[in-house]
Structure formats: structure tokens, C-alpha cells
Amino acid sequence: MSGAALGLEIVFVFFLALFLLHRYGDFKKQHRLVIIATLLAWYLCFLIVFILPLDVSTTIYNRCKLAVNSSPAESNGSYVTLAPSKQKCFKPWSYIPNGIMPIFWRVVYWTSQFLTWILLPFMQSYARSGGFSITGKIKTALIENAIYYGTYLLIFGAFLIYVAVNPNFNLQWNQLQTIGIAAANTWGLFLLVLLLGYGLVEIPRSHWNGAKRGYLLMKTYFKAAKLTTEKADAEENLEDIMEEVRKVSESIKYNHPLRKCVDTILKKCPTEYQERMGRNMDDYEDFDERQNSYPSEKSLVKLHKQVIYSVQRHRRTQVQWQILLEQAFYLEDVAKNETSATRQFVHTFHSQEPENKIIQYFYTPTVEWYWECLLRPWFYRVLAVVLATFSVIVVWSECTFFSTKPVLSLFAVFIQLAEKTYNYIYIEMACFLTIFFLSICVYSTVFRILCGIYFADFLLFCRLTPPLCLNFLGLTHMDATISHKNTQPTAYTSIMGSMRVLSFIADGFYIYYPMLVVILCIATYFSLGTRCLNLLGFQQFMGDSEMTSDLIDEGKELIRREKRKRQRQEEGENRRREWKERYGNRDDSTRNRVVHTDQKESSFSETNTNRPLSKYTRSNGRTERDTIELLQDAEPLDFNESSVLFTIKRYSCLLSSYV
Numbered sequence: 001m002s003g004a005a006l007g008l009e010i011v012f013v014f015f016l017a018l019f020l021l022h023r024y025g026d027f028k029k030q031h032r033l034v035i036i037a038t039l040l041a042w043y044l045c046f047l048i049v050f051i052l053p054l055d056v057s058t059t060i061y062n063r064c065k066l067a068v069n070s071s072p073a074e075s076n077g078s079y080v081t082l083a084p085s086k087q088k089c090f091k092p093w094s095y096i097p098n099g100i101m102p103i104f105w106r107v108v109y110w111t112s113q114f115l116t117w118i119l120l121p122f123m124q125s126y127a128r129s130g131g132f133s134i135t136g137k138i139k140t141a142l143i144e145n146a147i148y149y150g151t152y153l154l155i156f157g158a159f160l161i162y163v164a165v166n167p168n169f170n171l172q173w174n175q176l177q178t179i180g181i182a183a184a185n186t187w188g189l190f191l192l193v194l195l196l197g198y199g200l201v202e203i204p205r206s207h208w209n210g211a212k213r214g215y216l217l218m219k220t221y222f223k224a225a226k227l228t229t230e231k232a233d234a235e236e237n238l239e240d241i242m243e244e245v246r247k248v249s250e251s252i253k254y255n256h257p258l259r260k261c262v263d264t265i266l267k268k269c270p271t272e273y274q275e276r277m278g279r280n281m282d283d284y285e286d287f288d289e290r291q292n293s294y295p296s297e298k299s300l301v302k303l304h305k306q307v308i309y310s311v312q313r314h315r316r317t318q319v320q321w322q323i324l325l326e327q328a329f330y331l332e333d334v335a336k337n338e339t340s341a342t343r344q345f346v347h348t349f350h351s352q353e354p355e356n357k358i359i360q361y362f363y364t365p366t367v368e369w370y371w372e373c374l375l376r377p378w379f380y381r382v383l384a385v386v387l388a389t390f391s392v393i394v395v396w397s398e399c400t401f402f403s404t405k406p407v408l409s410l411f412a413v414f415i416q417l418a419e420k421t422y423n424y425i426y427i428e429m430a431c432f433l434t435i436f437f438l439s440i441c442v443y444s445t446v447f448r449i450l451c452g453i454y455f456a457d458f459l460l461f462c463r464l465t466p467p468l469c470l471n472f473l474g475l476t477h478m479d480a481t482i483s484h485k486n487t488q489p490t491a492y493t494s495i496m497g498s499m500r501v502l503s504f505i506a507d508g509f510y511i512y513y514p515m516l517v518v519i520l521c522i523a524t525y526f527s528l529g530t531r532c533l534n535l536l537g538f539q540q541f542m543g544d545s546e547m548t549s550d551l552i553d554e555g556k557e558l559i560r561r562e563k564r565k566r567q568r569q570e571e572g573e574n575r576r577r578e579w580k581e582r583y584g585n586r587d588d589s590t591r592n593r594v595v596h597t598d599q600k601e602s603s604f605s606e607t608n609t610n611r612p613l614s615k616y617t618r619s620n621g622r623t624e625r626d627t628i629e630l631l632q633d634a635e636p637l638d639f640n641e642s643s644v645l646f647t648i649k650r651y652s653c654l655l656s657s658y659v
Contacts, residue, residue: 003096003097003100005054005094005095006096006100006104009047009050009051009054010051012050013043013046013050017039017043017046018039020042021035021038021042025038033123034127037119040111040115041112041115041120042461044108044111044112044462045112045461045462045465047108048108048112048465048469049432049435049436049439049465050432052435052469052472052473052492053427053428053431053432054096054428055096055101055105055490055491055492056427056428056431056473056478056490057092057424057428058092058096058101059488059489060092060424061091061092061095061424062098063487065089068088068089090422090424092422092424092428093424093425094424094428101491101492102491102494104491105491105492105494105495106495109466109495112462113184113462113466116459116462116463117149117463120462121459122141125142128308128309129141129144129305130300130302130303130304130305130306130308131301132260132261132264132297132304136301151187155183155187156179156180156183159183160176160179178496181496184466184467185466185470185496186509188463188466188467188468189467189470189509189513189514190513191460191463192468193513193520194520195445195446195464196394196441196520197516197517197519197521197523197524198445198520199440199441199442199444199445200394200517200521200524201391201521202444202445202524203391203440203441204384204385204387204388205525207380207383207387208384208388210377210380210384211376211377211378211384212377213331213334213335213377216331217328217331217335218552220328220331220559221328221552221554221555221556221559222541222551222552222555223541224324224555224558224559225551225552225555225558226539226555227317227320227321227324228321228554228558230317231317231318234310234316235314235317237310237313237314238270238310238311241306241307241310242269242273244303245265245266245269245273245303245307248265248295248300248303249262249266249277251294251295252294256294258294258295258297258300261300261304262300264304265300265303265304265307268304268307268311269311270311270314325559328559329349329559332559332563333346333347334372336348337372337373340369340373343366343369343370344365344366345366345368345369345372345373346365348563348567349566349570387437390437394437394438394441394517395518396408396409396410397410397411397412397475398475398514398515398517398518399514399515399517401474401475401514402482402511404477404485411430411434411475411476412475412476412477414430415431415476415478416477431472434472434475434476435468435469435472438468438471438472439468442464442468443460443461443464446460446461446464469492470492470493470496473490473492473493474510478490478493479493480493482511527542530542534547539551
């Protein structure tokens with residue numbers, strides 16, 4: 001199994017990232033370069049999370065092997081003896097040979113840093129740029145990313161000056177590389193603790209509240225009222241921008257030098273606006289610079305950027321509104337089905353996406369009722385308790401991981417107990433679950449704050465994963481900088497370099513700054529941030545607020561309107577479907593009869609071309625065509641039973657008079 005586990009996980013993680021990108025992205029609408037860059041970013045971050053447990057188990061085995069093979073004289077001061085000298089070390093099933101992991105981590109780390117600090121920010125700004133040429137877009141992207149590069153260079157420059165001024169250090173390439181890594185990890189750890197303090201409390205609390213159907217429904221109504229305001233503002237902003245585009249399109253004629261720029265702007269507009277503006281493009285008058293004042297290219301660049309932003313904002317609010325509607329309808333269905341005597345879950349609306357037949361076979365309405373109305377609330381409560389326990393362990397370990405004698409970090413205690421029994425599977429599973437939980441707490445906060453901002457989530461994903469894993473190694477005392485032991489480091493920490501080059505970072509910031517998570521967790525538990533935003537005028541969901549109650553009532557009415565609207569649409573579709581099923585064959589036979597009669601009449605007229613027309617001759621071809629078109633358009637848009645009978649009688653009288 002030498003290296004086989006590493007190869008299998010590399011392949012598995014690739015297909016996992018590809019599946020998630022296909023599930024939450026759209027390959028047809030996105031540019032190939034964007035897809036490749038995003039896939040690579042996800043893939044590298046997933047690799048760090050999945051491969052780091054294998055690195056930990058391999059390092060524990062190597063430490064044990066060194067301790068067993070070394071004599072007591074050699075082990076004193078060189079390596080800490082982790083097992084008796086005559087005890088045999090068991091090789092883990094996922095053992096990775098020496099020399100592979102350092103190369104692997106260098107490739108993964110530096111590629112992810114290149115993506116997160118250079119390529120992805122540049123692609124983001126390039127896509128949002130309003131320039132009409134490649135040079136203009138590149139220039140705009142570089143200017144907009146100056147703030148990101150500036151913060152990183154500021155931290156890097158401060159560390160560089162500290163090392164250069166300190167007479168105890170001779171500045172070398174390895175130390176320069178360590179300074180760069182320390183600057184990136186310091187930036188990431190600063191943001192990591194802030195996000196972690198919110199997620200450690202909010203994740204368990206959200207699952208506990210998930211068992212309260214009434215609470216979730218009221219919060220959904222509240223979100224609907226807030227989102228309606230944002231959606232209306234986005235639509236109004238889009239209308240204003242489209243009006244400016246229309247004026248510019250009408251003023252700049254087809255032979256104007258800037259007409260290509262206007263056409264580029266029009267392509268970014270929604271389809272309905274393009275069709276509306278296309279009706280006014282029939283005039284080909286030459287432009288006259290002396291009579292008319294035309295916008296400059298700089299103003300068109302600004303307008304182009306406004307169009308891109310307004311269209312993205314409008315689409316984002318529309319998607320969020322549809323998701324919120326589905327959530328509200330689902331919660332209302334659950335509340336209605338809880339009192340069902342048949343114990344079968346009945347949906348108000350059918351799912352718009354095709355369901356898997358296998359899932360339909362096992363997930364019957366009865367099973368769905370038991371899960372949604374009985375089991376799911378209890379499952380959420382149990383899960384919330386488990387997550388809360390994890391959160392308490394993380395907070396305690398973040399505040400005590402610097403203590404090595406005695407070992408107070410619970411994660412370090414668990415790993416050391418498993419290390420004594422060589423239970424490598426337990427070690428790897430414990431490492432993976434811990435990293436996975438920390439990642440959920442951090443990235444769920446990122447998604448809530450930056451929801452809808454293109455590429456922003458992926459940028460922070462790449463920037464926060466390396467310091468998050470480094471913080472995890474500190475919690476488990478696998479980082480020699482934290483444990484203060486002269487033991488063999490993991491391959492991941494070895495490529496980070498020795499943080500002893502920056503002692504105030506290794507012994508100060510990395511040790512004491514994570515303790516801030518306690519204050520952040522307390523503030524999140526008492527919703528201090530929410531209360532402050534509410535006082536500043538930003539409406540937040542507060543159960544004891546009068547404004548919250550008003551917004552809940554408003555959102556409830558909005559959901560009710562959308563529900564009636566969708567019900568009318570489905571009723572109309574059902575009636576049209578029933579019309580086709582009942583009278584579709586009759587209409588076909590009627591059409592065939594009319595066509596057959598028309599053919600007979602044509603042959604009769606051909607054989608009697610020399611005869612004069614009588615006053616009893618049938619109607620002309622125009623009336624026949626009108627009759628056929630009327631029969632073909634027999635399907636009404638909306639009707640009831642009386643209208644159906646009236647329509648049938650009317651067509652019967654018409655056909656009898658015609659025949």
C-alpha cells in the first residue's frame with residue numbers, strides 16, 4: 001500500500017471537486033478558463049483537507065521508528081522517545097514513503113497561493129471591468145487589486161525590515177521564503193479567528209433552531225420582506241441603467257467610431273431589453289459631431305461596468321427570491337402536514353426538477369411524512385448537541401494548546417492516546433473530522449457574508465485553508481513551534497519553514513491571538529452584533545422587536561400572493577392539459593374533415609371552371625382559411641366548464657353552416 005492511499009485520495013478528491021462544481025455551477029454559461037481556475041482552486045483546498053491526516057499518521061510512524069532505532073544515548077537530546085526501545089512500530093495502512101510529501105505540499109501550497117493572490121483576483125477584476133479592449137481590462141484589474149497586493153506587501157515588508165535590522169539573523173533565501181509564508185499565514189489567521197468565533201456558536205444554534213418549524217417560518221417571512229426591498233431596488237437600478245443605455249444607443253449611430261462599444265454594452269443587457277432597444281435601431285442617419293454631443297469612451301467604460309454590476313445584482317436577487325419562495329412553501333407544507341390524519345406528505349406544488357425514480361420508490365409520501373414531521377426535528381436537536389460539544393472542545397483547545405506540560409488541549413490528548421496504541425485509522429478520522437468541522441464553521445460564515453459576490457468565496461477559500469490547517473496542527477501539538485519539542489515535524493509544517501525566524505510571531509501572535517475566539521463566541525451567543533446593527537437602522541431578525549413583527553406580517557402577505565400566483569399558473573396549465581386530452585383528437589378529426597372538404601371543393605372547381613358562379617356557391621378561400629385557423633387555435637388560455645360548452649356549440653354551428 002506504499003503511496004497507494006495518496007494516489008487514491010488524489011483521484012477521489014478530483015472527482016469530488018468536479019462533481020460539486022458541476023452541481024453548483026453551469027459549465028455551459030461559464031468561460032472555460034473560469035471553470036478550470038475554479039476547479040483547480042477547489043481541488044487544491046480539498047487536497048489539503050484530505051491529505052493532511054495521512055501526513056499526520058505517517059509522521060507519527062516515522063517518530064516511533066526513529067525512537068526505536070536510536071539508542072538511549074542518541075535519543076537523549078536528539079529525539080524524544082515515544083515508545084520503548086524494544087517495542088515494534090506498526091506501519092499505517094496509508095503510509096507515504098519519505099520524500100513524497102514535501103514535494104507534494106510545495107506544489108499544492110505555492111499553486112494555491114498563486115491562485116488566491118494573483119490569478120483569481122485578476123480574473124475577478126477582469127470580468128467586472130468595463131473596458132472594451134484587453135489592455136484596458138488588464139489595466140483596470142491591476143489597479144483594483146492593488147489593495148489586496150498592498151496589504152500583503154505591507155505585512156511582508158514589516159517582517160522583512162524586522163529580520164534585516166535584527167543583528168542575530170543573516171537574511172537568506174530560505175528565511176525570505178519563511179517571511180512570505182508567515183505574512184500570508186498571519187493575514188489568514190487574523191481573519192480565521194474572527195470567522196471561527198461566529199461559526200462556532202451560530203452553526204449549532206442554527207441546527208437547534210432548525211427543529212423549530214414556527215421559528216424558521218417566521219424568519220423566512222422576515223427575509224422575504226427584506227429581500228423584496230432589495231429586489232425592487234435592483235430592478236429600479238437596472239431600469240435606470242437600461243434607460244441610459246437606450247439614450248446612448250439612439251445617439252450613437254451605426255457609423256460612429258464608438259458604435260462597437262455600444263454594441264458590446266447591448267450584448268450584456270438582458271434579452272428583453274435588447275429586443276426593446278432593437279426596435280429603435282432602424283434609422284441609419286449619419287452622425288454630425290458639430291450638431292450633437294456624444295459620450296466619450298471613458299463614460300462608456302463607466303456605463304459598461306454599471307451594466308455588468310446591475311445585471312449581476314438583478315439576477316442574484318431573482319435567484320435568491322426563488323430559493324426563498326421554495327423554502328417558504330416547504331415550511332408551510334410541513335406545518336400543514338403535521339396535523340394530517342393519513343400520515344402522507346402532500347406538497348402544494350410539484351417539484352420543478354425531475355426526481356430520481358429510485359428516490360421516489362423508497363422515499364414515499366408516508367416515509368417523507370415521518371421524516372419531515374417526526375424524525376427530522378429530533379435529528380436536528382441531536383446534531384446541534386453534537387456540534388455544540390465540538391465547539392466547546394475547539395474553544396477550550398484554542399485557549400490552552402500552548403500548554404505542553406500538562407497537555408490541556410483535548411485534541412492533543414486524543415491524538416496522543418491513539419498514538420500509544422498505533423490506532424492510525426482513529427487518528428486519521430479524528431484529524432479529518434476536526435478539520436472538516438473547523439472548515440464548516442469558517443466557510444459557512446464566509447458564504448453568509450459574501451453570498452453572491454463572484455469569486456470572493458473562492459479567494460478566501462484558498463487563503464484561509466493553509467492557516468486553518470496550520471492552526472489545527474498547533475491544537476494537536478504536531479507543530480514543533482507550538483509543542484517546543486525537538487521531534488520530527490510533519491511534511492506540511494516543514495515546507496512552512498521555521499517560524500523561529502520571527503519569534504514575536506511564533507511565540508506571540510500564533511499563541512495568544514486565537515484566545516480572542518472566546519470573546520467572539522460570547523458576543524455571538526448574546527447576538528451583540530445583531531443588536532448593534534438593529535440599533536443603527538439595519539433591520540435584523542429580533543424576536544422582541546416591533547419592526548421585526550411588521551416585517552414578518554409583510555413577508556407573510558408577500559408569500560401568500562406568490563403562492564396564489566403560482567396556483568393560478570398551475571391551474572391554467574392543468575386546464576390546458578385537460579383540454580388537449582379531451583378535445584385534441586376531435587380537433588384533429590375536424591381539421592382533417594375541413595382539409596378533405598377543401599380538396600373536394602378544389603377538384604370540383606377545376607372540373608367546372610367554365611361554369612358561372614351561382615349565388616348559392618360556398619364561401620371563398622378567405623373564409624375557409626379563417627375557419628381552419630379558428631379550428632387550429634381552439635385551445636383557450638383560460639376557461640371553465642361553461643366556456644368549454646359554449647365554444648363547442650359555437651364550433652358545431654360554424655361547421656354545420658360551413659358543410
